[in-house]
Amino acid sequence: MRRDPLKRLNVGLLAVAFVLSLFAGRLVQLQTIESGKYTELALRQRLQDITLPAGRGDITDVQGNSLAMTVEARGIFADPYIIKPEKRQQIAGALAPILGKDPAEIIKVISRPNTRFQYLAHGVPPDQARVVTSLKFLGIGTLPEYRREYPNASLAAGVIGFVNGSGQGAAGLEYSMNSMLAGRDGWQRVEISPEGQHIPMGESQKKPPVPGRDLRLTLLRDLQFRAQEAIERKVRETGARSGSVVVMDPRNGQLLAMASAPGFDPNNYGKYPRATWGSPVVQEAYEPGSTGKVVTAAAVMEKGGVTRDTVFHVRDRIRKYDREFRDSHDHAPEDLTFAGVLAKSSNVGTIMASERISKETLYHYLREFGFGSKTGIGLPGETAGQLKPPDKWWGTDRYPIAFGQTLSVNALQMASVYATIANGGVRVAPTLLAGTTDENGTFTPAPAPQSKRVISGETAKELRDMLEGATGREGTAPGARIEGYRVAGKTGTAQIVNPRTGLYHEGRYTSSFTGFAPADDPQLVVQVVLQDPRKGGYYGGDVAAPVFKDVMTYALANRKIPPTGSKPPKVKIYARD
Structure with missing residues (x-):
């Protein structure tokens, strides 16, 4: 004897109603009870902290003639998240001669998983940085920085010293007076789109850098x-x-x-x-x-x-x-x-x-x-x-x-x-x-x-x-x-x-x-x-x-x-x- 079709229909409708209630309950949970949590996770995915370098103080002789000076430069960075694997070799081959680096080193950086920001180079002269941006590689960008120059070459080098590739004083006064010359870096937290673009009206926080102090020496x-x-x-x-x-x-x-x-x-x-x-x-x-x-x-x-x-x-x-x-x-x-x-x-x-x-x-x-x-x-x-x-x-x-x-x-x-x-x-x-x-x-x-x-x-x-x-x-x-x-x-x-x-x-x-x-x-x-x-x-x-x-x-x-x-x-x- 066949079962009652109306009864089967009612059971089916109840099952569907039950499933829909589960979806509705989950939707209510996501949109109300846990909405803040997921909004925060999404925002965290889009937010990036960027260092705002402090301008390093100059070193001059007693008459104000420059012995060590800071000039405008660029930092080159990568967003490995949006760089497609098949593009890595091409990007590394193009950037290596411009930045003076080994292509294998660049590939290693731009292949790092679970990251959206990695520096490829610091202190790049602006004209070289313009060549990099002209290549229009998705996931490669530049940021303003500073670079140290010594306009008199070897003059008083044993006294002045130098700044190394990490931007830290490594000899002479550049080393012993580093904390005074370097100042304090600032930072900016910006919102980045999935395509790697800065969202102009998005979340943004900023702590300005504090420039270093200039040193005036007694040297002539x-x-x-x-x-x-x-x-x-x-x-x-x-x-x-x-x-x-x-x-x-x-x-x-x-x-x-x-x-x-x-x-x-x-x-x-x-x-x-x-x-x-x-x-x-x-x-x-x-x-x-x-x-x-x-x-x-x-x-x-x-x-x-x-x-x-x-x-x-x-x-x-x-x-x-x-x-x-x-x-x-x-x-x-x-x-x-x-x-x-x-x-x-x-x-x-x-x-x-x-x-x-x-x-x-x-x-x-x-x-x-x-x-x-x-x-x-x-x-x-x-x-x-x-x-x-x-x-x-x-x-x-x-x-x-x-x-x-x-x-x-x-x-x-x-x-x-x-x-x-x-x-x-x-x-x-x-x-x-x-x-x-x-x-x-x-x-x-x-x-x-x-x-x-x-x-x-x-x-x-x-x-x-x-x-x-x-x-x-x-x-x-x-x-x-x-x-x-x-x-x-x-x-x-x-x-x-x-x-x-x-x-x-x-x-x-x-x-x-x-x-x-x-x-x-x-x-x-x-x-x-x-x-x-x-x-x-x-x-x-x-x-x-x-x-x-x-x-x-x-x-x-x-x-x-x-x-x-x-x-x-x-x-x-x-x-x-």
């Missing part, structure tokens, strides 16, 4: 150029491993030039050895040799009762315990004044004078002049040099320390020693930063450097007169003399230590000259160091003093410093004078 671009040119030329001529020049104003500690060779071009830093990226002016420690004798001279004149006219009977060698110390040249015994000891750079005479004070006193003055302490000018990798305390000195260590060996300094420390003498005995800490400028153009001067009296004004004046003898006829550096000006200074020639053995390299030297002018009214200090010159001599008076003369002559003219017109004092070299 033209003087820096002359100093760098002079030391590069001398390094080539002598076959030296490296060289450096420091120009400093002793009255305020300001560094006017910090040149070194060999250098590098920060626009293409990757093409140069990593060893050239730093500044040997602060990173390289060396034994100062005879330039360090001025500290011993200051100590014995302050505490040992020695004057410039104190006479010493000086032989060309002297034995202390089991060691013999010699002058640089053989000579008959001489009755030299202490001024003569300094002018002739006698190791033996310096040892004899140093015995008038204790080793603790000598150590105290070395520390007061800055030995064993970083200068703190803000460059990365600065060495404090080596100066052991007296209780760590071996029995005969005090003697080579007295004439500038068995301890080490960097070139800036040594320049600061002579700046202290030139400044009447007051040490002003070296400074490289003149101040900073914010995004509103407001300039904030750097704090005044610390100053401290190290020796009396009378001792400093006596030392200035004595150092003038080094550039006289009887001195070791007549090549440092400048027509019309009174010049004071000191040569240095020290053996180089082999760091592996702790012994001196045979026939390898650090050659240096440090001086100031005008000698009776010092306004400029110039320090020259050459490491391991192999041609044309190695004495400081022969290879370093001519560089001093070149740079100091230019600096005096550049700063419009006239001769004082005074006559140099009569300084006795020999007891018989």
